Amino acid sequence: MPQLDPSFWPTQIFWLFVTFIPLYVILRRAVLPRITAVLESRQRHIDSDLERAASLKEEAGAVLAEYEKTLAEARERAAAAIKETSDAMAAEAAKRQQAFAQELAEKVKAAEARIAAAREQALGQIATVAVEAAATATEKLIGLQVREEQVRQVVDEVMGGRG
Amino acid sequence: MAGAAGHGGGHSPLVQFEIKEIVPLKLGGIDISFTNSSLMMVIAVALTAGFFLIGMRRGALVPGRWQSAAELTYEFVAGLFRDTVGHEGRRYFPAVFTLFMFILVGNLLGMVPYSFTFTSHIIVTFAMAAVVFVGVTILGFAKHGLHFFSFFVPPGSPVWMWPLLIPIEIISYLSRPISLSVRLFANMLAGHTLLKVIAGFIAMLGVAGVLPLALVVALTGLEILIAFLQAYVFTILTCLYINDALHLH
Numbered sequence: 545m546p547q548l549d550p551s552f553w554p555t556q557i558f559w560l561f562v563t564f565i566p567l568y569v570i571l572r573r574a575v576l577p578r579i580t581a582v583l584e585s586r587q588r589h590i591d592s593d594l595e596r597a598a599s600l601k602e603e604a605g606a607v608l609a610e611y612e613k614t615l616a617e618a619r620e621r622a623a624a625a626i627k628e629t630s631d632a633m634a635a636e637a638a639k640r641q642q643a644f645a646q647e648l649a650e651k652v653k654a655a656e657a658r659i660a661a662a663r664e665q666a667l668g669q670i671a672t673v674a675v676e677a678a679a680t681a682t683e684k685l686i687g688l689q690v691r692e693e694q695v696r697q698v699v700d701e702v703m704g705g706r707g
Numbered sequence: 708m709a710g711a712a713g714h715g716g717g718h719s720p721l722v723q724f725e726i727k728e729i730v731p732l733k734l735g736g737i738d739i740s741f742t743n744s745s746l747m748m749v750i751a752v753a754l755t756a757g758f759f760l761i762g763m764r765r766g767a768l769v770p771g772r773w774q775s776a777a778e779l780t781y782e783f784v785a786g787l788f789r790d791t792v793g794h795e796g797r798r799y800f801p802a803v804f805t806l807f808m809f810i811l812v813g814n815l816l817g818m819v820p821y822s823f824t825f826t827s828h829i830i831v832t833f834a835m836a837a838v839v840f841v842g843v844t845i846l847g848f849a850k851h852g853l854h855f856f857s858f859f860v861p862p863g864s865p866v867w868m869w870p871l872l873i874p875i876e877i878i879s880y881l882s883r884p885i886s887l888s889v890r891l892f893a894n895m896l897a898g899h900t901l902l903k904v905i906a907g908f909i910a911m912l913g914v915a916g917v918l919p920l921a922l923v924v925a926l927t928g929l930e931i932l933i934a935f936l937q938a939y940v941f942t943i944l945t946c947l948y949i950n951d952a953l954h955l956h
Binding site: 555556 | 721724725726732734737738739740741742744745748749751752755756759760763766767768770774777778781800801802804805808809825827828829830831834835892896
């Protein structure tokens with residue numbers, strides 16, 4: 545077995561060290577610092593990205609809350625405005641209705657008074673006309689001059705106080 | 708697998724493990740020739756360094772394919788290290804990472820036909836395990852001083868059991884580099900030998916050779932899994948040893 549031939553041992557040990565040590569130096573000085581630097585910078589990048597995302601999310605949440613608050617306030621204000629307006633309109637309507645009713649009542653009263661006056665006047669005229677008509681008729685029929693007071697008395701009797 | 712198709716059925720399946728000199732070198736009378744094993748180590752280092760240096764070239768925030776692969780490899784070993792050692796042993800991570808990459812790429816390179824698996828040599832795996840063992844022991848003494856010896860006393864054991872338990876603990880501690888190195892070496896040796904033996908049957912059986920061929924294909928998949936698994940096991944055991952040295956029990 546060639547492995548057990550000691551005449552080749554020194555060269556293998558020699559070349560093992562001659563090759564292993566430079567590899568160690570290259571990996572330690574050039575390769576490993578580079579890999580760790582790259583990995584660390586990547587980790588930092590990821591961390592900072594995550595951090596930024598979290599802060600943006602927080603900001604967005606705050607904006608959303610603000611928006612909702614504003615919206616709620618606006619709703620409240622709108623509801624208050626609607627209520628105020630409808631109250632004012634209702635009050636106005638009631639006031640106008642009341643004024644109108646009052647006016648109407650006054651007009652009715654005035655009209656009733658006018659009607660009563662007209663009726664009285666009409667009745668008075670009827671009596672005068674009736675007295676004249678009766679006097680004239682009496683004169684023409686029987687040629688008797690009747691005194692006006694007498695005729696009035698009779699007419700009053702006939703009309704039964706309705707004159 | 709190395710050279711499976713290259714040598715005839717008559718060769719020993721162990722031929723693939725032979726060390727061949729490429730550039731003969733001597734240092735103070737010791738043979739340190741550049742061999743096929745050395746070549747594969749150099750290729751492994753070049754591939755590993757290239758993979759990471761080119762992959763992380765841009766260091767983009769959003770990684771491309773190569774950068775993603777490099778990062779995933781790092782994350783895998785870093786996760787393993789974090790779970791077993793924790794933040795306290797951060798300083799030793801580059802060494803563990805290098806160890807994992809070196810063994811993994813060495814194992815996988817061995818799966819390329821005609822290549823050579825340097826992790827199939829006990830001296831290589833033992834050298835790595837010995838460095839881990841010595842390093843971890845020094846770490847333990849540096850951190851805990853002589854208190855480190857309390858590691859050999861199982862907590863909660865009655866005093867009269869100590870004469871039995873302490874030698875067992877010491878032997879188990881000393882056998883760590885052996886089990887660590889033999890596990891990797893034996894897995895590589897056995898897997899590659901098995902592939903080579905079964906591949907030998909393909910030519911011998913003629914038309915019926917499709918059966919061992921199918922088996923070789925399946926075993927090649929298994930060997931790739933083992934190449935990864937053994938690198939993982941070597942690394943996680945190293946992590947556990949570091950954790951033991953840092954926290955004793």
